[in-house]
Amino acid sequence: MIHDETYKKLHHISTATLTTQLLKRGFRNTFIAGLTPLRPDLRMVGRAFTLRYVPIREDLDKAVEYNNDNNIQRLAVEAVGEGDVLIIDARSNVNAASFGHILATRIMMRGASGLVTDGALRDTVGIQQLDLPVYTRMPHATTSVAVHHPVDMNVPIGCGEVYVQPGDIVVGDAEGVVIMPVSVANEVAQDGYEQERLEQFLQEKVAKGSGIKGVYPPNAQTLEEYEVWLATQPGL
Numbered sequence: 001m002i003h004d005e006t007y008k009k010l011h012h013i014s015t016a017t018l019t020t021q022l023l024k025r026g027f028r029n030t031f032i033a034g035l036t037p038l039r040p041d042l043r044m045v046g047r048a049f050t051l052r053y054v055p056i057r058e059d060l061d062k063a064v065e066y067n068n069d070n071n072i073q074r075l076a077v078e079a080v081g082e083g084d085v086l087i088i089d090a091r092s093n094v095n096a097a098s099f100g101h102i103l104a105t106r107i108m109m110r111g112a113s114g115l116v117t118d119g120a121l122r123d124t125v126g127i128q129q130l131d132l133p134v135y136t137r138m139p140h141a142t143t144s145v146a147v148h149h150p151v152d153m154n155v156p157i158g159c160g161e162v163y164v165q166p167g168d169i170v171v172g173d174a175e176g177v178v179i180m181p182v183s184v185a186n187e188v189a190q191d192g193y194e195q196e197r198l199e200q201f202l203q204e205k206v207a208k209g210s211g212i213k214g215v216y217p218p219n220a221q222t223l224e225e226y227e228v229w230l231a232t233q234p235g236l
Contacts (some may be wrong), residue, residue: 002169002182006189008236010045010171013192015178018171021188021195022180032116032160032177034092035135038124044133044172046113048164048179049084050157051076053091053098053119053148060149072150077103079153082111085170089157090119094137096146097122101130108132114170116177118160119148135177197233201226 010018015031022030051073068074080086086107090098101123104115114133120140121127127134144150154166162179164170169180180188202216205225215222 002185006186007045009189009193010169010185011043012236013171013189013196015171015173015175017192017195017199018178018180018188021192022178022184024191025184025188027181027184029162030178030180032118032135032162032179034137034160035116035118035176036137037172037174037176038121038128038134038136039130039132040174042131042133044085044114044135044170044177046083046085046170048087048166048168048170049076049080049112050087050089050152050154050159050164050166051150052089052152052155052157053093053144054151055091055093056145056147056149066145072153073099073103073144076150076153077106078110080107080110080112084112085114085116085172086112087157087159087164087170088115088117088119089159089164090117090148092118092137092160093147094120094140096120096142096144096148097140098144098148100143101126104130104132104134114172116159116170116172133172135172193236197230198226201229 019031066074088098098117098119099121104127108130116135120138121136122141124139156165164179169185171178205215
């Protein structure tokens, strides 16, 4: 079970810190490389809701118009719920878009916490106006049916060569997106929050001219100074 305090902390912890905490626990491949945030000013925290594409085949993908009753992409849009992050496995193919403005608007209205694709997006200027964290490799004006055939939703996928399981915790900031197993989310959030507090103190010392020896990593004296400093700082 994910604690409310965990979600609160994850809104304040960088993806850099989270990857370090996950690495300490043996998780080496958690950051989806190569993505650009369309809204770097927004933080993203939510649960993974996945959508998987395979390459098109002409007997299956003749029409440019989409059937909302049986197209997996459209069914996924209407299944995304409050707090979900829609994560698309587009096979890192950027030869056509994997999603667009109207569908992004719809998942936002359904309460989604974000949108992530290892492919391209169309209508990116419009998407940038939404109050929704969105991550993509690049813009592409062509609709998805040119190269993508949707086959599954809410199944394990690979997004940018990172394994994503439905329900995984997804965190995004201006640097990118991290995928985290639920089983370690509470402890990663707690330890990550403490790491960031310490590193804030160390950063301030270095910015004031301190050398890194005995500071980064901190020795006993620096840790004692940190405890004094910490007592003056507000918490969450």
